[in-house]
Amino acid sequence: xxxxxxxxxxxxxxxxxxxxxxxxxxxxxxxxxxxxxxxxxxxxxxxxxxxxxxxxxxxxxxxxxxxxxxxxxxxxxxxxxxxxxxxxxxxxxxxxxxxxxxxxxxxxxxxxxxxxxxxxxxxxxxxxxxxxxxxxxxxxxxxxxxxxxxxxxxxxxxxxxxxxxxxxxxxxxxxxxxxxxxxxxxxxxxxxxxxxxxxxxxxxxxxxxxxxxxxxxxxxxxxxxxxxxxxxxxxxxxxxxxxxxxxxxxxxxxxxxxxxxxxxxxxxxxxxxxxxxxxxxxxxxxxxxxxxxxxxxxxxxxxxxxxxxxxxxxxxxxxxxxxxxxxxxxxxxxxxxxxxxxxxxxxxxxxxxxxxxxxxxxxxxxxxxxxxxxxxxxxxxxxxxxxxxxxxxxxxxxxxxxxxxxxxxxxxxxxxxxxxxxxxxx
RNA sequence: GGAAAGGUGGCUGAGUGGUUUAAAGCAACGGUCUUGAAAACCGUCGUAGGUUUACGCCUACCGUGAGUUCGAAUCUCACCCUUUCCGCCA
Numbered sequence: 274x275x276x277x278x279x280x281x282x283x284x285x286x287x288x289x290x291x292x293x294x295x296x297x298x299x300x301x302x303x304x305x306x307x308x309x310x311x312x313x314x315x316x317x318x319x320x321x322x323x324x325x326x327x328x329x330x331x332x333x334x335x336x337x338x339x340x341x342x343x344x345x346x347x348x349x350x351x352x353x354x355x356x357x358x359x360x361x362x363x364x365x366x367x368x369x370x371x372x373x374x375x376x377x378x379x380x381x382x383x384x385x386x387x388x389x390x391x392x393x394x395x396x397x398x399x400x401x402x403x404x405x406x407x408x409x410x411x412x413x414x415x416x417x418x419x420x421x422x423x424x425x426x427x428x429x430x431x432x433x434x435x436x437x438x439x440x441x442x443x444x445x446x447x448x449x450x451x452x453x454x455x456x457x458x459x460x461x462x463x464x465x466x467x468x469x470x471x472x473x474x475x476x477x478x479x480x481x482x483x484x485x486x487x488x489x490x491x492x493x494x495x496x497x498x499x500x501x502x503x504x505x506x507x508x509x510x511x512x513x514x515x516x517x518x519x520x521x522x523x524x525x526x527x528x529x530x531x532x533x534x535x536x537x538x539x540x541x542x543x544x545x546x547x548x549x550x551x552x553x554x555x556x557x558x559x560x561x562x563x564x565x566x567x568x569x570x571x572x573x574x575x576x577x578x579x580x581x582x583x584x585x586x587x588x589x590x591x592x593x594x595x596x597x598x599x600x601x602x603x604x605x606x607x608x609x610x611x612x613x614x615x616x617x618x619x620x621x622x623x624x625x626x627x628x629x630x631x632x633x634x635x636x637x638x639x640x641x642x643x644x645x646x647x648x649x650x651x652x653x654x655x656x657x658x659x660x661x662x663x664x665x666x667x668x669x670x671x672x673x674x675x676x677x678x679x680x681x682x683x684x685x686x687x688x689x690x691x692x693x694x695x696x697x698x699x
Numbered sequence: 700g701g702a703a704a705g706g707u708g709g710c711u712g713a714g715u716g717g718u719u720u721a722a723a724g725c726a727a728c729g730g731u732c733u734u735g736a737a738a739a740c741c742g743u744c745g746u747a748g749g750u751u752u753a754c755g756c757c758u759a760c761c762g763u764g765a766g767u768u769c770g771a772a773u774c775u776c777a778c779c780c781u782u783u784c785c786g787c788c789a
Contacts, residue, residue, distance in 0.1 A: 322756095324770090
């Protein structure tokens with residue numbers, strides 16, 4: 274969320290930003306609402322001050338047993354209170370409208386972000402590894418997994434529905450190995466604290482990270498409660514410090530968590546319907562940094578490298594993309610995507626998205642710190658990234674490491690997590 | 700799910716309708732003193748909004764939301780959370 278002050282004083286900048294992000298939101302009403310709200314507050318506060326003084330006088334008169342002098346003053350208060358009630362209603366209405374506008378304005382892009390309408394304006398920063406040349410007819414991960422008996426989509430559709438899957442035997446084991454592998458590297462080598470957060474959160478939490486109020490359709494909500502399934506561990510991790518003022522020299526705070534993620538994928542019908550690319554439930558190891566504002570763009574670089582290390586250790590070819598203004602998520606000021614090579618699609622596909630949200634989430638979630646002791650609290654910066662999407666890593670391994678006989682070679686780095694297993698085969 | 704107790708500033712903790720402008724202590728910060736430090740003493744010491752060129756002034760906030768009253772931390776109602784006990788349960 275941008276601050277009211279900022280929008281008021283930088284209306285043109287914000288309008289430009291909205292345009293660059295393909296937002297149709299209009300700020301026409303903002304100025305008037307803002308003025309209306311402030312004049313109503315001033316009038317109300319003055320009336321309240323008057324009432325407070327009168328009440329004090331009435332109290333003194335009552336004590337002195339001079340009730341007859343107090344009565345007209347009581348009436349004055351009563352009159353003022355009618356107007357106060359009107360004003361409060363007006364304030365409530367204008368504030369609701371204003372906050373609705375503020376909550377739906379996307380974050381301002383950082384100056385290093387390329388301007389562009391869509392993904393075609395994205396910029397490749399570098400690539401790593403070379404896609405393997407196959408001398409046989411390759412299969413995609415669905416055929417590979419199904420044939421090996423480690424992936425069962427038909428039965429998952431039966432027990433739940435479309436976009437769910439069952440991993441069995443070494444398939445399930447591989448998923449678990451990947452989770453442990455990623456968490457071990459991030460905790461032991463990159464200095465993140467491992468966290469196991471709730472997989473269900475309330476709506477204040479989702480508003481803090483920006484999923485609500487705008488993107489309720491992308492989420493699963495539990496009936497008869499204010500509870501929602503998390504779409505990513507970014508949500509509980511970033512909100513750990515919601516409504517807190519952090520003290521001391523503690524930045525950056527590095528957190529990592531494995532969680533399942535639940536997304537309704539509304540509006541993506543017909544996209545990636547086959548396979549594990551787009552599921553309603555998937556596993557992810559998430560990285561979050563709570564950063565000092567002066568260091569957050571450096572921290573984004575570090576976090577992105579931390580995610581890249583996983584792909585490098587697994588020897589999966591990938592490229593690093595800097596997203597353009599038109600392709601970035603709502604809360605981000607700058608985003609790198611990591612895209613892994615998928616032989617069956619003959620292209621790179623997103624496997625991690627690393628964003629600096631600047632003070633956007635911190636302001637919504639009221640996560641603050643003091644630059645100096647006694648100083649005024651100001652918002653921290655928050656950074657998050659996948660390290661990595663486990664399901665997509667799983668399928669990338671199947672496709673990149675497949676052999677002519679349909680077996681899968683296990684990447685060397687992962688073998689210690691599978692009791693030294695070298696191959697998944699029939 | 701049932702019963703009971705509780706929720707007050709960074710922390711501890713007083714406060715049952717009217718100088719409470721939320722006491723006091725701790726912690727923190729500034730100063731005096733000191734060669735330096737500690738102690739002692741003095742001062743500062745919450746958040747948000749509004750207003751002002753500025754010093755400042757005003758308003759709100761004692762778990763959340765409504766209500767009673769001229770006036771609410773204090774009284775009423777609903778809800779949330781914490782702790783303990785009971786029930787159920789992995």
